[in-house]
Amino acid sequence: MSEFKTSQAEGLIPNFVNTYELEERAQKVIPADAFGYIASGAGDEFTLRENDRSFNHKLIIPHVLADVENPSTETVVDGDTITAPIILAPVAAHKLANEAGEIASAQGVHNFKTIYTTSSYASADLPEITTALAGSPEWFQFYFSKDNEINKRIIDRVKALGIKKIVLTADATVGGNREVDVRNQFVFPLNMPIVQEYLPQGIGKSMNYVYGSAKQKLSAKDVEFIASYSGLPVYVKGVQSALDVERALDAGAAGIWVSNHGGRQLDGGPAAFDSLQYVAKAVNQRVPIVYDSGIRRGQHVFKALASGADLVAIGRPAIYGLALGGSRGVEQVFNKLTEELKMVMQLAGTQTIEDVKRYQLRDNNFL
Numbered sequence: 001m002s003e004f005k006t007s008q009a010e011g012l013i014p015n016f017v018n019t020y021e022l023e024e025r026a027q028k029v030i031p032a033d034a035f036g037y038i039a040s041g042a043g044d045e046f047t048l049r050e051n052d053r054s055f056n057h058k059l060i061i062p063h064v065l066a067d068v069e070n071p072s073t074e075t076v077v078d079g080d081t082i083t084a085p086i087i088l089a090p091v092a093a094h095k096l097a098n099e100a101g102e103i104a105s106a107q108g109v110h111n112f113k114t115i116y117t118t119s120s121y122a123s124a125d126l127p128e129i130t131t132a133l134a135g136s137p138e139w140f141q142f143y144f145s146k147d148n149e150i151n152k153r154i155i156d157r158v159k160a161l162g163i164k165k166i167v168l169t170a171d172a173t174v175g176g177n178r179e180v181d182v183r184n185q186f187v188f189p190l191n192m193p194i195v196q197e198y199l200p201q202g203i204g205k206s207m208n209y210v211y212g213s214a215k216q217k218l219s220a221k222d223v224e225f226i227a228s229y230s231g232l233p234v235y236v237k238g239v240q241s242a243l244d245v246e247r248a249l250d251a252g253a254a255g256i257w258v259s260n261h262g263g264r265q266l267d268g269g270p271a272a273f274d275s276l277q278y279v280a281k282a283v284n285q286r287v288p289i290v291y292d293s294g295i296r297r298g299q300h301v302f303k304a305l306a307s308g309a310d311l312v313a314i315g316r317p318a319i320y321g322l323a324l325g326g327s328r329g330v331e332q333v334f335n336k337l338t339e340e341l342k343m344v345m346q347l348a349g350t351q352t353i354e355d356v357k358r359y360q361l362r363d364n365n366f367l
């Protein structure tokens with residue numbers, strides 16, 4: 001393993017008021033170039049900023065006299081009850097943020113009781129993560145290789161571990177233009193055990209190199225292949241349009257994951273939240289929808305659910321929690337968003353997550 005040194009924090013994050021402030025605090029404990037890789041977006045970061053701003057395009061009208069008390073955020077996914085419809089997005093190399101890496105994240109996710117999505121570019125190996133999850137539901141995010149034998153070997157390992165779904169990331173067929181990484185001359189300092197076979201020189205390569213090793217010419221056929229070879233449900237991640245919904249569903253996708261990769265891929269594109277309503281209309285309840293990009297508040301979770309998402313996923317906030325508090329920090333981030341969501345649910349007059357999904361947001365015509 002490399003000489004890379006980062007935070008080793010483990011324990012509750014003191015004076016934690018909201019997830020926004022964690023970014024600045026995490027910057028103090030993560031090496032500058034690794035922090036740049038985590039926090040930044042592509043190009044001018046227009047899309048990254050839009051991810052935050054766009055939640056103001058919809059408004060939650062408070063409802064009074066609604067006969068609601070102590071709303072419940074519990075959600076059942078494929079028979080598993082999770083504490084809230086908030087799950088962990090796939091994020092590469094958690095060891096950039098904390099030396100305990102994915103193991104601590106998995107423990108935090110397990111303690112909170114939700115779903116963990118393992119990245120193909122994890123800095124821990126699959127069985128270690130699965131063990132740390134101790135039975136909590138795990139999904140696997142796939143960066144598909146050009147070499148189908150490698151794909152098959154990865155799928156075989158995923159299946160043998162009892163992982164429940166495969167998430168095919170389709171919006172990163174080339175690395176985004178991460179200018180912060182260029183400026184920092186960021187070189188990936190860690191091993192990526194899951195994909196090491198097709199990345200013999202994984203350590204010391206830029207992320208653009210890593211993405212270049214994945215299959216660029218992705219098509220519906222790849223979704224069909226993964227679904228038929230694995231027999232597992234395949235979600236397609238990075239969908240923002242009705243056209244892509246049809247492509248994915250025609251290919252046999254079992255779920256749609258709306259995302260713009262946290263503003264890290266195509267700059268100049270819409271906020272993922274602005275795309276969600278169009279995707280939800282096209283999906284028309286045929287399959288579940290996961291939403292990520294820009295979730296920082298309970299009200300964002302509420303708005304995404306009321307716009308058609310069944311689950312939301314978080315990326316950076318969980319990683320900042322990991323940097324500042326290890327497994328406890330990750331758990332605390334999920335708890336904070338859940339507490340905020342509960343408060344919003346109470347004030348909006350919604351008792352259950354099903355009520356939130358039926359809730360009519362108002363368009364903000366005042367911007």
Ligand SMILES: Cc1cc2nc3c(=O)[nH]c(=O)nc-3n(C[C@H](O)[C@H](O)[C@H](O)COP(=O)(O)O)c2cc1C
Pocket residue numbers: 037038039051089090091092119120121141169237259260261262263264292293294295313314315316317
């Ligand atoms: C540091 C970092 C690494 C990421 N690595 C991956 C990855 O390996 N695979 C993937 O599908 N998405 C990856 N993503 C994107 C996330 O899954 C997710 O789409 C994004 O973080 C959501 O936005 P948020 O950070 O605003 O919550 C990564 C995001 C970050 C911040």
